[in-house]
Amino acid sequence: MTTYRELLSQTKAEISELDARGAQALDGAAWIDVREADEWQEGHLPGAVHIPRGFLESRIETAVPDKTQPVVLYCASAARSAFAAKALQDLGYESVHSLAGGFTDWKRNGLEIVMPRFLSPEKRTRYSRHLLIPEIGEAGQLKLLESRVLLIGAGGLGSPASLYLAAAGVGTLGIIDADIVDETNLQRQIAHSLDTLGTPKVDSAKRTINALNPDVDVITYRERLTSENIDRILDDGWDLIVDGADNFPTRYLVNDASVWRNIPVVHGSIYRFEGQVTVFKPHDGPCYRCLFPQPPPPELAPSCSEGGVLGVLPGIVGSLQTNEAIKLAAEIGDPLVGRLLLFDALSTEFNEVRIERNPDCPVCGDHPTITEYIDYVEFCAR
């Protein structure tokens, strides 16, 4: 009868064992970690592929189809990897090596290791419907969880956008809004409720988001965006901006800052039955000033007394904005860059017009004339 010790030493005699330096000297080697999942999750070698020992024979030909490619196998202390090396030799791999001392010695010698990024079992359950989509999967969900999105406004557009972004697992949401929740908001602003009447919209939205998804870190700015505070807020670091502002001065401030700081803006606006959505991605496409170089005169701005909006319209337009934001954060699909989507709720029609970067744009053009913030006078307060 052969004991384990005897079998291990026999096997080691039949395979090649290399120390870290020898293994690193191999040209174009595939590094395979044959440990169990819980060991892998506590750190692994850079560039290694994880194939637990039990799956090695069945998966190696997919991972390393070329049997002449050198293979370095490692486990914790070079026992499992020795048996693994023997198995790969039997499968016809020509240059198979077991890493002497395994992961334990590698780490003890202070060589570089990588901590894998992975979703906890709770997050796997919560985001399972995203994980099932190949375009998102675990990598995309991790991107969403690490992304930081700033919402301008927690009103009609900001309500659905903040809820869907939070549900999608966008890790950090900033919300700027100076307003208080009142009864007239509840016809459309679904982040707020009777329970939060009279409280700041940013606090009300934060409460709703926390109840929906505690993974999301909500940073609130109970203030109106101006040239005085915009740099302080943007200095907090945002990957993208979802603009649901209700006035032209803020639209232009957000645009100019986003161009100078190279932050994509998902733009949405609504009036009565109609909405517009686009993505302003600095230098890849037009900016808001390419489309409208300066605010319209008061007689062409929507009259406030004639205003009004169908309650569900911001739900539709804010959700379209969220769709763009999620795609940008997960780096998938074709964002609405250079295209302005027009939605008419009465006829249920979508139209799209092409918008181009204007080389003479005063902000993103070749010879910009606007280089500092402009506080336009707001001619339409509500």
Next chain:
Amino acid sequence: MSVVRVPPVLRAEAGGAREVEANGATVRELLEDLTGRMPALGSRVYGEGEIRSFVNVYVDGEDVRTRDGLDTPVRDSSTIILLPAMAGGGR
């Protein structure tokens, strides 16, 4: 006759119409015709021989400023979209 879509902020000037018709082989002719038929609407979009700077005009989805401006050709089957800036976020 081409179809001109009237944006919501200009509908009062079009008697509430969502779409109106206008004639012309170019954008200039079409806007002149529109201004003749509906002076209140036309003058918001077109004046002193120019498209107002706060309005974008699209012929079949293309901004006429990126094509031939007022000389951009218009066909009978064309749809013209008039687009002034909108700011609303539904506060």
